[in-house]
Every structure is written in C-alpha cells, then in structure tokens.
Amino acid sequence: GQQLNQSPQSMFIQEGEDVSMNCTSSSIFNTWLWYKQDPGEGPVLLIALYKAGELTSNGRLTAQFGITRKDSFLNISASIPSDVGIYFCAGPGFGNEKLTFGTGTRLTIIP
Amino acid sequence: DTGVSQNPRHKITKRGQNVTFRCDPISEHNRLYWYRQTLGQGPEFLTYFQNEAQLEKSRLLSDRFSAERPKGSFSTLEIQRTEQGDSAMYLCASSYRTVGAGELFFGEGSRLTVL
Numbered sequence: 124g125q126q127l128n129q130s131p132q133s134m135f136i137q138e139g140e141d142v143s144m145n146c147t148s149s150s151i152f153n154t155w156l157w158y159k160q161d162p163g164e165g166p167v168l169l170i171a172l173y174k175a176g177e178l179t180s181n182g183r184l185t186a187q188f189g190i191t192r193k194d195s196f197l198n199i200s201a202s203i204p205s206d207v208g209i210y211f212c213a214g215p216g217f218g219n220e221k222l223t224f225g226t227g228t229r230l231t232i233i234p
Numbered sequence: 235d236t237g238v239s240q241n242p243r244h245k246i247t248k249r250g251q252n253v254t255f256r257c258d259p260i261s262e263h264n265r266l267y268w269y270r271q272t273l274g275q276g277p278e279f280l281t282y283f284q285n286e287a288q289l290e291k292s293r294l295l296s297d298r299f300s301a302e303r304p305k306g307s308f309s310t311l312e313i314q315r316t317e318q319g320d321s322a323m324y325l326c327a328s329s330y331r332t333v334g335a336g337e338l339f340f341g342e343g344s345r346l347t348v349l
Binding site for chain 2: 127153154156164165166168169171178211213215219220221222223224225226227
C-alpha cells in the first residue's frame, strides 16, 4: 500500500526560527495535503496542493508539490508558540476515498 | 458551532463491552469518513459513506466494527466485544467533495480507552 514518510520526526526550535519539513512517498500522488493537529483535537487542513511543481502559501506557511509527485515540503517562517503541534502530510488514493496520512512531524518550541 | 461534532469525547470501558460513537457532520456535506488514530501515528482510514451508502471499508474494520449512516446525516460507529487494541482516537470527518479535490473537515475525535 501507499506509505508516506515524514522527516524529521520531531523538531525543537526557538520562537522566531524558520521550520522545514518534508514528506516522501513510495508512489505518485496527484494531490498533497498538509494538516496540523493540536493535542486532543482533530487535524485541520493548512494547505492543499493539486499540481506538480506548485508552490502555495498560507500566511507564514509555504508548501510545495514536488516535481516527481512523490514528495512535498512544508516551510513555516518566523515560528510562534501557536505553531506547536503535529504536522501531517496526506494524499488520496487512486479511485477511492481513502486519505493516507504520513507519520507526522512534532514541532516543539523551546522557551 | 457548525463544525463536525463527535460524541462522546472520551469513553473508558472494560474489555468485552460494546461501545458506540456518534458523528454529526457539517450539514451540507454528503460524504462522511471514519478514521482511527493511535498514539504517535497518523490517522488511518476505516470507512466512507456517501449519503447513506457505505462505499468503502478498510481491512482494519474487523467484524466487531460496524458503521451506519441511516438517513445520510449523522453516523454511528459501534465496536462490539472491545479489546485493548481498540484503544485509540476515533475521528470522524465530512466533506462535500472527493478527497482528491478538497479537504476533509475533522471533528475533535472520540478517545476510547479499553481496560
């Protein structure tokens, strides 16, 4: 089946730093989605990417759909305390409604 | 609040008991999904409804699990004869478009602990 691997698994940064994380797949995706999950809550969509090579921003967040369609990157600039949480990439299957989620990147901000 | 609503938020039960979770999707969404999330993992797909029809089921959905969406609105997920391995967060999501075209709106989840 499809697998999405995210790196790094966890990040410890100071407030104000920029963050980069990525997601790689063993197979091609036609859509890449980035979600954030706060403790005890459901995931919330941050950015959706629909075209290879696409670069999309949402405030301080920027995500890119890799040219090979097997990877995606998420960058967060000038991190703030509310950025703490787990970031998941996700992609839909072909011909079905199953969304496959990555392993997650946990972001922690050190005071 | 017009988001996806799930009840109960937390459920503690003894092994062997039956539990039922309810999901009320966003009213205009005809697509409804159930996911399971264990600690330290991403959500895993369980099943999908379009209106009242259950169109996809994961192999994770064993015979002890049953999901319904009788009138195409709210949905229930029942787990019979619970096992400790069923302990997880059960997430419901809804959408008005296929997952390849748009986002899923997730509820806050129902956390199950089986003792």
